[in-house]
Amino acid sequence: MALLKSNKVISCLGNISPALGVLSSRNSSWWGGVQMGPPDPILGVSEAFKKDSNPKKMNLGVGAYRDDQGKPFVLSCVRKAEAIISAKQLDKEYLGIGGLAEFTKCCAQLALGNDNEVLKSGRSITVQTISGTGSLRIGGNFLSRFHAGPRDVYLPKPSWGNHTPIFRDAGMQLKAYRYYDPSTCGFDFKGALDDISKIPEQSVIMLHACAHNPTGVDPRPEQWKEISDLVKKRNLLVFFDMAYQGFASGDIDRDAWAVRYFIEQGHNILLSQSFAKNMGLYGERVGGFTVVCGDVDEAKRVESQLKILIRPIYSNPPMNGARIASTILSTPDLRSLWLEEVHGMANRIIKMREQLVAGLQKEGSTHNWQHVIDQIGMFCFTGLKPDQVERLTKEFSVYMTKDGRISMAGVTSGNVGYLAHGIHAVTK
């Protein structure tokens, strides 16, 4: 506001003083008051990485899977599916607002299990969305418009950086519950239960289904059970974010266990799914948003309202990725191949975790690095402090986010030793 006011003053002066000519041309723009937006912290890491000329540089910022050569990995099942689709010579007619029906069916089945009572009864609705972000946004918009409870969405502390602005822009407010314990680099179970027990009824609670981002710390099954009981007691609305099904443990059913358990326990959940990582379909923007309802009639009403929300944003979703995903999920040998490949990706990550810890021990580190192995999924909360991160970046050209998070996907057998060396150097 101050900037706008001062612009008005300057525009008067601009007529008098030629020295202020530059400012007055900015004033003659509608956008003179628009501030430079802050750089995206994660992408900022990639930008800086690109500029670095150190041959040993490592990009452990953005969360996209890399193979052991550090290259992007296009799954074979994806290439095969693309060939099948290409041969069909399909048209490009608009999808319905809710997306490709074959996809939304497979998407829901993947998350809930084929035999889930919810799917059999038809009391849930799944719409195709623009990957996980789009799904969360539609969910947020839906809550904002229709949720009669408090405006607050409770996120675990910490959570994916984009959760907050997504829900805020959707019209919700953000609160947090304790989650990560920096002293153990593990789950603050007591803190979580304590905070959850105080959440006002009917508030929305966001849970990461598996492979928590950014910490990699997941509750154990018995902990999930207690959380479920407490959430039920508090009468909270559960919103699961599942961006890594299959990618966490390598087993799609195991990774969906919490989601299925909660549904079994009677929670009518909201669920966001992404196929960016587990199918490597990042740029195709493949995702789903599911609302588990009380009955079929409610599901139909909710579906109609989701369409009303989607239409003024992008009308209907993109076909390509959804077609690939549904082809894979519904073609038995492609599905088997996919399960193998997802298992492979998860295994490589697990191996890198083990090798990093072994490397640190070899370097002579006396710290406890067990959390690197205990954490799961693409990300690892190393426990590094900001100043240590800065040193790691400046002295070793290892790029990561300030919170100490590294993307294990950027670690290879070729560079894990170097990484161990660097981490040891800044932490000894």
Add this chain to the structure above:
Amino acid sequence: MSVFSEVPQAAPVAVFKLTQDFTNDQFPKKVNLGVGAYRTDDSKPWVLPVVKKVEKVIVHDDTLNHEYLPILGLPEFRSSASKIALGDDSPAIQENRVGAVQCLGGTGALKMGAEFLRRFYNGNNNTTTPVYVSAPTWENHNAVFANAGFEDVRPYKYWDAEKRGLDLAGFLGDLESCPAHSIFVLHACAHNPTGTDPTQEQWKQIAEVMMRRKLFVFFDSAYQGFASGNLEKDAWAIRYFVSLGFEMFCAQSFSKNFGLYNERVGNLTVVARDADNLKRIMSQMEKIVRTTWSNPPSQGARIVAITLNSPELFSEWKGNVKTMADRVLLMRAQLKAKLQALGTPGTWDHITEQIGMFSFTGLNPKQVEYMIKEKHIYLMASGRINMCGLTTKNIDYVAESIHEAVTQVQ
């Protein structure tokens, strides 16, 4: 007790309901003149030959992957898409004051522009800034802006139902009397749903008032190339406004002119006063994109970028576009001729004077109902027909049906 037990059933989106009803109809001679997608003379969707070619290239190119695009989209797509609208030699582009956001179709581009305007145009809260859309207009315009937080979306006079043409006086009157800083959504060409565009002289008058009264120009360009068959001609209004020095937005869709409907290929072209303003604008656009879809889908943008950046493919594309535009022109000519031959009451010149995919027939709601219920010819309640739904095989049936509707139903 469900949290959502009070959620009411929403009415279906009319144009999609129409297609659904058409699909369910068993009548052998049924005709779908509803949704705006191109059809061949065999009433089939048409994947452009150049698109098929490029898709083959993409699927066989092992060097391509599915990695995330940048937040603002594929750079080669954004720059070539903006060039299509503004012209290769656009001074604004040369002056580095043109930016672009790859979006999900034309809808997505309108959405991004609307969200930006609501936050940053004329102060930092534009919820009460009036947004004017033509009367009538594409039915989703209203919802896009309302959903982006604009509380005051109003019509500007556009279609003169009596004379079946542009109500220029009314349009100019609204431009003169609207509140300062109002935002106007202008159809670059092939106005949807009326098919009635201002002439160049009329655009000049519109631009003069908008410049003088400092109104915001937001072009919606969904049919470039598709209207006249010529890309430059269809972009004349956009380029004229740019040449006058407007800061403006242009939402582009490649759904129709590339036939890439379901891949959601769109571009928001931003023309700013200078490079510094542009930089700040784009940084804020990124934030808006990030909370809506993070980054856009890659397939469709790749197809368009490859096509536009290769001289041969570009040429081939222009030919494909002309094929579509020419078939529409042929159907217009034939429909008019048949109605005149039948002696259907009224004048039918508007059918060939109007341009683009749609025609505002002038049929009233009762006549439309007759067409749908009795003749199984599906068109919008407004009387809008999609010329692409007409073929040499069904045009006689349609002409006769219109004749019946006009003579038997008042």
